[in-house]
Amino acid sequence: MTSMRGVGTWAAAAVALAAVVFSGMAIASVAAQEPGRLYITGVGSSIAAYDMVQVTVEIDTEERSTDADTASRVQSKQQSASQDFLAQLEQSAGVPPANVTTSGLSLNPITNWTDGQSVVVGYKASSTVIVDVSTEDPGLLPKIYELALSFQSFDEDVQVSVQNFNPYVSDELKDAMEQELFDSAMARATKRALMFAKGAGRSLGPVIRMSDSPLSEDSISDPPQPLYGNFDNNARAVFAAPEADMGAGDNGAGISLGKGQKLQKSVYLVYSLLDSNSAGN
Numbered sequence: 001m002t003s004m005r006g007v008g009t010w011a012a013a014a015v016a017l018a019a020v021v022f023s024g025m026a027i028a029s030v031a032a033q034e035p036g037r038l039y040i041t042g043v044g045s046s047i048a049a050y051d052m053v054q055v056t057v058e059i060d061t062e063e064r065s066t067d068a069d070t071a072s073r074v075q076s077k078q079q080s081a082s083q084d085f086l087a088q089l090e091q092s093a094g095v096p097p098a099n100v101t102t103s104g105l106s107l108n109p110i111t112n113w114t115d116g117q118s119v120v121v122g123y124k125a126s127s128t129v130i131v132d133v134s135t136e137d138p139g140l141l142p143k144i145y146e147l148a149l150s151f152q153s154f155d156e157d158v159q160v161s162v163q164n165f166n167p168y169v170s171d172e173l174k175d176a177m178e179q180e181l182f183d184s185a186m187a188r189a190t191k192r193a194l195m196f197a198k199g200a201g202r203s204l205g206p207v208i209r210m211s212d213s214p215l216s217e218d219s220i221s222d223p224p225q226p227l228y229g230n231f232d233n234n235a236r237a238v239f240a241a242p243e244a245d246m247g248a249g250d251n252g253a254g255i256s257l258g259k260g261q262k263l264q265k266s267v268y269l270v271y272s273l274l275d276s277n278s279a280g281n
Helices: 002-033 070-091 140-154 171-199
Strands: 036-048 052-063 100-114 117-134 158-168 202-211 243-245 260-275
Touching: 036 171, 036 202, 052 070, 052 140, 070 100, 070 117, 070 140, 070 158, 117 140, 140 158, 171 202, 171 260
Parallel strands: none
Antiparallel strands: 036 260, 052 117, 052 158, 100 117, 202 260, 243 260
């Protein structure tokens, strides 16, 4: 009786063990077939030659006098000088009014420190003229410098000076290069995705989500638990801002503008990772 009971116990244990093994195999099989997700970023970049230059010109007028009309005369002279300069920009340099803006008009007293007191001895008026010109004409930038110098020598109370010039890439050129940058970003993303999938022993599935801003599991509705972690260290990076590229360049008139501006575009993708054994089925 004891022997039969022992045999029954061993039989039950064997059945239970077989059930556990079978259950484990089933779970392993399901896990092996469950697709994972690969979050990856592709960055396309290109150097765009500067096609525009922004020139900042300051126009100053002053008069040292103490009568009651000094401030009014200085302001009137400053406005007249600004109008003359803008007219010469269009007539002599060929810069259309649409490319010129004025800002920063100010009127301030000129003071001297006398006997321990600040005494007003005159007034100074200033305004800023911002000129946007194309780099296609290499002689245009020198013309603006020459025009500023000619105004400075025309009236000793009027000073016109070029404060700085900043080359840049126009919005029109950026828009024209967007497709090129996108294609480059997608090509790089695909190359890296294939590399990571191969390293993980998986087959790369289709793109299931894409965006121009970083993606996360929370941004995808009802996401399954990824089988693998984040392979791409840059996958959570923000959109790369364009960088001013350093480099020697010349606009043909002896004024260095630099090589150009580095433009970048990022695409954020989520790929499906398939089991290598079932990918071909």
